[in-house]
Amino acid sequence: MDLRLLAATPTDVEQDAVDSVIGLPEDRDGDRIDQAVGRVALGGHQVRAERHLLLPALHSLRNARGWISEGGLGYVCERLTIPPAEAYGVATFYSLLGFEERPDRMVHVCDDIMCVGRSEATITRLEAEGVSVARSPCLGGCWSPPATLEDAVGSTFASGSDTPPVPQEPNGLRLLRRVGVVDPTSIGDYQEHGGFSALRRARELGPEEVLNELERSNLRGRGGAAFPIAVKWRGVRAAEGAVKHVIANGDESEPGTFKDRVLMEADPFALIEGLLIAAEATAATKAWIYVRAEYPTAIERLGTAIAAIEAAGLHDDLDIEIRVGAGAYICGEETSLFASIEGQRGEPRQKPPFPTTSGLFLQPTAINNIETLVAVLEVIEQGATAFAAVGTKDSTGPKLFSVSGDVHRPGVYELPFGTPLGELIALAGGARGQIGAVLLGGAAGTFIGPGDLNFELSIEGATGVGAMLGSGAVMVFNDSTDFGAIVRRIAAFFRDESCGKCVPCRIGTVRQEEALIRLADGNVIDSVESELRLLADIDAVMTDASICGLGRTAAAAVRSAIALELAGVIT
């Protein structure tokens, strides 16, 4: 590749920041720098193979100066042989990276579904104190709005909220049984609480038997798509390729969802144990954990846990790497997540080919949600029969729910699949006031009216009321809610978080928000009916023709709110 470098030079701080990620520069054979034209031709393959260090290097620059300068970006490009236009394209994709000088301290304040309205007082106070504020989509702190994220030069991000509450008694819980009980920084404590017994059992059983157990358990993914895990893992095991990957998807950015955060922060060893089992069952040679930057405690504890597991030699030489997102909901979509790790823009890819044969670096990849990997421990430890005895026929095992909004005890709850929604709300202390609607599944989810609240929380049960369980977010709104404001915030979320690759979602999300604003303002183009036809057309093209799940669900909440005639949507 013939690379034209940037003219600006990096500061020492920037150079150190980049070198700390990539290593010190050394003379590589085959490097030729022609100073006169500033083009460098590198020995191709080897350096291009390091492109996946781009996002970590950009994080390091942000950390050092708070923003990314021309000199800083240019130095990364030189070190990794990345064309500056491409690196700029990657860096401008993420909301937590910036190219403008900024104050040393900033605070990101969530004004998403649960925090909208409640964030204004916080924003006013911070601004009065002279603190620079950025409004943010859901920060995974929905149980105590508004959530905040500290962003200071010279350090990583710091969350304004603690680990989400788990109000249930640990007795009888499976997925959450160690949360709040075990010391999340101690491998010894983890072992004393039953840690690694699933890994030992999996090693006794061997990969084939592990896959058989998973198949018998009928465990399905907890990240939203509910795909059977045994089918996915078998696919990867059977796929051809010397290098295969397993990935734990800890991007958790669906508004209203914070259950993976609890697992990563309070029981990090369990997730890694699940990942080790995944690697052995799929014959993967490399493991990754992708965590959103907004979860700094999770990142830190997972790092500590990996080090302890490696020191104890339990990882069987598997290389486990943590990758940190940089503010992009779309990067939780599996193919975007691959692109993000690869140092590309976090844009989804057309499927097929599927990740099982062509995933990260186009190599066979098993990617799973955090909760799914922790549920694997239950299958292996208790056996498939006991696991499948809990829940319903099609939705087996226990399930986590993130409950927020107008309930007395918001937090993360574990219940067998099939429990009626009303029971979950009662467990969460009951509703504050009369329920106006429940939003199931987050921004990508569906509003359910007060008449339908007693359906069973299972994949089939949700389908029965025209909804999807999704990530298991349960957002409760009482009947004094301005649903119009909530629906417009959801529309704004999709507009802001669309990656921009495909036409239906890139432009459709904008037109959807505009139409909702016109309806709220009573400023319709033609008539209310014509605006509703417009929304239905936008819904059709986004749902039917978008590349990925973001566009395909961007109209779901709006559609259900209109069908339920929720207050404040149309005035």
Added chain:
Amino acid sequence: MTDITLSIDGKTIAVPQGASILDACRTLEIDTPTLCFTETLEPAYACRACVVEVGPGALIPACARQVEEGMEVSTASERVIRSRRMVFELLGSATNLERADDDILRWNDSLGATKDRFGLPTKARERTAPHPGHHSPARAGDAESIQEPVKIEDDLYVRDYSACILCFRCVDACGEQHQNTFAIATAGRGFNARISTEFDFALPDSACVYCGNCIAVCPTGALVGKIQWDLRLEGQWNPSRQETKRSVCGYCGVGCNLEITTQDGRIVEVGSPADHDVTLGNLCIKGRFGWQFVYADE
């Protein structure tokens, strides 16, 4: 090679294994709109103009999916037509399609796309990156557009991104798939995603080598030669008075085929045939723009 048999709109057809649904549609001469697809590049599968219906579930882009034995494809169902029409309506509501290729204008009309249903497009403004993820509120009553000032930074190119549909063909032609120069890439996110050099530098300050291969693949006139742009401004650009002849480039020994277009006996554009197996439609600065020196002292 074995053939695959499938049915499209009730017609049975056999096509070679590995062919796409689009290939099969075109073999049957079913007029299928495509925007990001072009013969010489691997498409981004991003425009979704070519979607077809194959069973329940979401529609699928015909250019992306390989044919399968027994597949039943519908290209004219209500769902297909609705989504295709909406793709053109959404693009038209945000983008200036007036100078787009004839095919695009024809598809737009035959689908009955009416771009003004969404309100009047917002006026041109600088589109330097708003921070990704930060909300830019809708402007009352207007349909947010991508109109922005035209970029004229040298004597060879004009970049009028108000006409850009983000088909990504130019990025692929500049980068990995053809030219290996990587002067342009997608920057920003969502509605603010756009084609850009690093830090939005002017083209002469970027890695651009002026091969013009981006111009050759741009379907909307967002990237256009300066000569054509100027003639259009003067109201003199007139394809009906133009003639295109093949020739071979004499600048070096490669022997690239040229397509020289003249209007009233005067050269107005030089390209290369997309079906030429050496160039695939690509040229270098000398082949594509060298002729301008012929007229330079006039």
